[in-house]
Amino acid sequence: MSLKKILFVFAHPDDESFTAGATIAKYAAAGDTEISLLCATRGQAGKCGEPPICSREELPGVREQELREAAAILGIHNVDVLDYEDKHLADVPLPELAGRIEAAIRQYQPQVVVTFAPHGISGHPDHHAISVATDHAVTHMKPDNPVWKLYHVTLPSNAPFVNRNVHTDPPESITTEINEPAYVPVVAKALLAHRTQNMSVGRVFSGIFEGDYSHVRQVNYFILVWHRIFDYHLSEKETDLFAGIR
């Protein structure tokens, strides 16, 4: 394989650190993988911090800056932020949103693409919309589709930190686990870079503001939902998103 390339496609600044931080940090540290992130909104419907650190008008710019800071901490090489309205991704016509994702795929040429599972973990309608559009972009792209594998990031229903506020998948449906305890402090730092989101960061990863990272996730969970590798069979759980790609 030539240089390994992976594209993450999410809806909001912070989705990357919440769902896939350890995975991103692992591939970035390996030094042989180019990591790109396409984020569909500037998260302008989010909070301004508690206490607020900016005005509503400033929030989109502040959140984009927070995203770029978190991305640099995790080691993401390319960050593209689209102009869509937070909470309104589902209003964007599917061919348009999928077309924007296809354009990023053509630009960055990833062998692996990762997006949300359709339930979006939190159930946010934007997470659902970006999942559907990414699936559409990858599976309808021809000719010259560089993508070999498409993953959905999710949580298994038996994970210790799962509560009834999150959507999950059955443990047996998880095809891929990336377990990287060494990168927990990096993930924590990326999460903390999303300063306007301190309420949700503190709620989901309790203790993080006191330097207790025991709730920061060392394992990320994925489902391989599509691939075009000839004769590729999963006999056991993958531990590498590039497994099987030659």
Ligand SMILES: [Zn+2]
């Ligand atoms: Zn989100």
